Amino acid sequence: MRNENMKKTVLGFVPVQSPIYAMHPVTRIILFVALGFIPLFIQMPEVNLLFLLLVLILFKVSKVDLHQLKVYVPVIATLTCFLLASYTIFPTKLPGEIPIVIYGISFYKYSILWSICIYVRILTLVLSSIFFFSTNRERDILVGLRTLRVPFAASYFLGLTLRSAGMFMEDYQIVREAERARGLDMAAMSWLKKLKHFPMYMIPLFTLAIRRSEDISVGLYAKGTQIRHSANRPDYLRSLFHFGKIDIAANFLIVAVFIAVVVADFGCQAFALHHSIVNVLLGNVI
Amino acid sequence: MDAVTIKNLSWKYEQSSGFLFENLNLSVPENTFLGIIGSNESGKTSLVSCIKGIIPNIETGIYKGEVSLFGKAVKDMDSDLIAQTAGMVFSDPDAQFTTMSVEEEIAFGLENIGVSVEEIRERIQWVSKLTHLENLLDKPPYDLSGGQKQRVAIAAVLATHPKIMILDEPTSMLDPKSKDEVFDILQQIKRELKMTIIVVEHNIEKIAELSDAVLLMNKGKIIRYEETRTFFSAVDLLKENGLKVPESIELIYYLYDKYGVDTTAPVKFNEIAAEIQRLLRLNEEAV
Numbered sequence: 001m002r003n004e005n006m007k008k009t010v011l012g013f014v015p016v017q018s019p020i021y022a023m024h025p026v027t028r029i030i031l032f033v034a035l036g037f038i039p040l041f042i043q044m045p046e047v048n049l050l051f052l053l054l055v056l057i058l059f060k061v062s063k064v065d066l067h068q069l070k071v072y073v074p075v076i077a078t079l080t081c082f083l084l085a086s087y088t089i090f091p092t093k094l095p096g097e098i099p100i101v102i103y104g105i106s107f108y109k110y111s112i113l114w115s116i117c118i119y120v121r122i123l124t125l126v127l128s129s130i131f132f133f134s135t136n137r138e139r140d141i142l143v144g145l146r147t148l149r150v151p152f153a154a155s156y157f158l159g160l161t162l163r164s165a166g167m168f169m170e171d172y173q174i175v176r177e178a179e180r181a182r183g184l185d186m187a188a189m190s191w192l193k194k195l196k197h198f199p200m201y202m203i204p205l206f207t208l209a210i211r212r213s214e215d216i217s218v219g220l221y222a223k224g225t226q227i228r229h230s231a232n233r234p235d236y237l238r239s240l241f242h243f244g245k246i247d248i249a250a251n252f253l254i255v256a257v258f259i260a261v262v263v264a265d266f267g268c269q270a271f272a273l274h275h276s277i278v279n280v281l282l283g284n285v286i
Numbered sequence: 287m288d289a290v291t292i293k294n295l296s297w298k299y300e301q302s303s304g305f306l307f308e309n310l311n312l313s314v315p316e317n318t319f320l321g322i323i324g325s326n327e328s329g330k331t332s333l334v335s336c337i338k339g340i341i342p343n344i345e346t347g348i349y350k351g352e353v354s355l356f357g358k359a360v361k362d363m364d365s366d367l368i369a370q371t372a373g374m375v376f377s378d379p380d381a382q383f384t385t386m387s388v389e390e391e392i393a394f395g396l397e398n399i400g401v402s403v404e405e406i407r408e409r410i411q412w413v414s415k416l417t418h419l420e421n422l423l424d425k426p427p428y429d430l431s432g433g434q435k436q437r438v439a440i441a442a443v444l445a446t447h448p449k450i451m452i453l454d455e456p457t458s459m460l461d462p463k464s465k466d467e468v469f470d471i472l473q474q475i476k477r478e479l480k481m482t483i484i485v486v487e488h489n490i491e492k493i494a495e496l497s498d499a500v501l502l503m504n505k506g507k508i509i510r511y512e513e514t515r516t517f518f519s520a521v522d523l524l525k526e527n528g529l530k531v532p533e534s535i536e537l538i539y540y541l542y543d544k545y546g547v548d549t550t551a552p553v554k555f556n557e558i559a560a561e562i563q564r565l566l567r568l569n570e571e572a573v
Binding site for chain 1: 338393
């Protein structure tokens, strides 16, 4: 069922109204970068879990419907399986460490400790990214980048890429509907058959994509687009957003927290893994 | 002054074996609503591409002769100067939507030609009111119907205040309701704005209704180019060139033949209805 409080973007769903929209897109990008980088300086999983909790609170405060996050569950599940499997199959072990053997599989505590640390870090990163794309429409991202002096050509290229992704998805739906209309029942197919059938979609989709890129090139010419004069180009989109006091305060806070975490990590190793409760639970591996 | 002048134009696409146009000549007076009709592959889109400068500036091939817009040769004009003189709406509503919202899409063309931000704001307000897009400005392309997207394309062109507006089969990918929306907008533009409008269209009834002049193409040649009433008087010629003449026009010529009237028939629906009533009245009086 369609949620009236959320609206669709190419990259997911964003709330129709949210307190975060009071912030300039640049502030939102800086918040995203900070949320992405801070966990990299923290090895202790419990601290990163607190950080993850902060991201979830931000979701709530920003009025993002958490039910929409269900679509990302397969990504998180895949990530979990992939990380745990790789740390089991290719373990990181201390010299002379004795493994715990369960059903013939060797588990190393040091490897388990690191896998938990990396997993929580990546999970925080993934949730931070989802938060960014759940609170920013495509135009916000472009405005943010242009305000940060990213060249027009690069930001416009990103915009066109997003537009193309949207068209690709629309075309995909049309091709699927056309197949259904001709009696193809994907639901009755096995996973293997579905997998084999998937490349069949690619042929019409890529043909359409090539034709559309030609049409768009002609469309851009018709609109008088010239990349070489882009330095003096007026920017209407940017004029719709104002960098206010709230942005100055938010950026100050974000930078202050970032510096504090970096200093705490490099200065006194406050977030090192050997301080972690997980290390204690595993019998002080480090 | 002529808005469009084509002198001895010959054009051959790089991949094709022969010339599509050979020594083509055409003049379109300023502020004319010109309808271009013809069967598929007759050269309609190529003709308007020449007027817009897509040929030869984007398409490759052999180009001879000259196409001028208000006296300036298009092959010597920059794309931004052409965009200020002649705007173009294409048939595929998706392929011309290159940004992520309606407002941005209208602003994009204006930014390209260097209009100031304040002026862009004013023009967006004006054009969105004219094309009934006020409530859609915030919408992304995937939230719009085909008809709405085509209205956005028309609005984006109108906002640049071009002297010439070209529409290449603007309704070919739309459902009947959306087609009507587009034609209503065209009618409104014709009524309220002074500009040259060139429309390539298969819907001959609508062309007859809206156009000041009509041009028929076949196999790269201009078969007939006349003021609308005169154009439709050659019913047999139009049929020979694969066109389906509107039944209302055929009917009135049938009645003219029957009652021995020798004149050019009206082509607009209301005028046709009034003329039929007049003919029937004359017939009753004669009886």
